[in-house]
Amino acid sequence: MGDATLVWLRRDLRLTDNPALDQAARRGGPVIAVYLHAPEETPQYPPGAASHWYLHHSLKALGPALAQAGIPLVLRRGPALATLRALIRATGAGAVYWNRLYEPDAVARDRTVKQALRTEGLDCRSFPTALLHEPWAVRNQADRPYRAFTPFWRACRRQPPPAAPLPAPDLRDRPVPAVEGLDLAALGLLPRTPWDTGLRNTWQAGESAALARLEAFAADRLARYAQDRDRPAEPGTSGLSPALHFGELSPRQVWWQVMAAREAGVPEDACETFLSELGWREFAHHLLWSHPDLGDAPVDDRFGAFPWRPDPGDGWLHAWQAGRTGIPLVDAGMHELWQTGWMHNRVRMVTGSFLVKHLRLPWQRGERWFRDTLVDWDAASNAMGWQWVAGCGADAAPYFRIFNPVRQGERFDPQGRYVRRWLPALANLPDKYIHAPWTAPEAVLRRAGVTLGSDYPCPLIDLRLGREQALSAFQAIKG
Ligand SMILES: Cc1cc2nc3c(=O)[nH]c(=O)nc-3n(C[C@H](O)[C@H](O)[C@H](O)COP(=O)(O)OP(=O)(O)OC[C@H]3O[C@@H](n4cnc5c(N)ncnc54)[C@H](O)[C@@H]3O)c2cc1C
CATH class of the missing domain: 1.25.40.80 (Serine Threonine Protein Phosphatase 5, Tetratricopeptide repeat)
Known part of the structure; x- marks a missing residue:
């Protein structure tokens, strides 16, 4: 067996407390870190654009940090098993180590890779750390x-x-074979049209x-x-x-x-x-x-028959995505998400509840939008969050408990600072009306420079009506 070890990095983009790197260092011999971009191998939970953006910047920070510790980072595209085999041939590696992922499609892929490489005589091991x-x-x-x-x-x-966490390895004294890899840009993780200014201003990856x-x-x-x-x-x-x-x-x-x-x-x-x-x-x-299909199938299977509202042309979905529902806390959250790739947890619950209950659109549509726009998108946490919001998950908020986005705003954003930050059109409204501008007298709106329907939308739905309709829809599936 060769003395080099390949460490297959995935979502463990660090040097400290990295068991696969640590074990590779202890094995002796050169250590080569590899990142393989193969999204087609995990089709059940594919990451979205914001997640790819963050990944790009995290890899960009990781390369020099690994190099300083004497570990090259090789970037490749392509099927994991074939690419690892090619790297084993190129480096003469005798071992491949990685840290575990837990999404069902990644688990199945990793199992296949491990079995194949072990059959070929490689020392192939995976470690828990995520x-x-x-x-x-x-x-x-x-x-x-x-x-x-x-x-x-x-x-x-x-x-x-x-x-206790493990220290970072220091392998500066170990010579490593030269291995060809791709430039980071060739992984194609960054957007082609530059919509990412807000993300760049918000996050420092690494x-x-x-x-x-x-x-x-x-x-x-x-x-x-x-x-x-x-x-x-x-x-x-x-x-x-x-x-x-x-x-x-x-x-x-x-x-x-x-x-x-x-x-x-x-x-x-x-x-x-x-x-x-x-x-x-x-x-x-x-x-x-x-529940491997947590991102698609309700844990409470009564919800398979839930009467979702038809949404011709996805008009309401698009208004929600664009932060143009006319409900300030919801719209502020959707703007925060679009501009930063992140949304506060309280507001994730409120925006999610509004989509699923007041608008009565399927929670999977919201799950997909968050999947595409969150830098922290995580298959497990996002699916659980959406099922919680929709009331169909394990230990979820009951469907009949419906967040009132106006009351939520008054309680958790009493001076409307969050709403004003993300919806500057409403900045001059008095606190009293900031979460429900449609209740403000005409003169107040005029003084604040707000014309409903042009500067800021009228509400997509009457909140009381939306709530009543949601409750009667729930009656239809209640056992
Ligand atoms: C509809 C919905 C979708 C969500 N989607 C995601 C997602 O894709 N990725 C994600 O990481 N979180 C998700 N969450 C959970 C939560 O909103 C975020 O983890 C949290 O807002 C991240 O901010 P923070 O790091 O400042 O959290 P903090 O409050 O500082 O919490 C520390 C850490 O704990 C974990 N955490 C906190 N709350 C939760 C939670 N409710 N569920 C799971 N982990 C949690 C996160 O890793 C977080 O970084 C979702 C919640 C909802 C309601």
């Missing part, structure tokens, strides 16, 4: 997967704490930016997380979701940073609330593992 717990490892007393978050997370918390973001969050904002996390106008959450999705940092690095903050005096409840959000991420993968 989650705190393997999705199949946490089981209820009946030895079945959990369907509710609270007992699931309680069971997780009973497990021993995760191991491991060192992610670690800096984590440290700053733990030092400055974690202590107030429980109070601020639902206020979309505040920078109250960590903003770590794309970094966690692409593995620029690992959940156990986040875990240990929170533990250090707790030691340093950050209140227990803030730490626990934040860790439980990591728990939701774990739960999403747990659900996807037991």
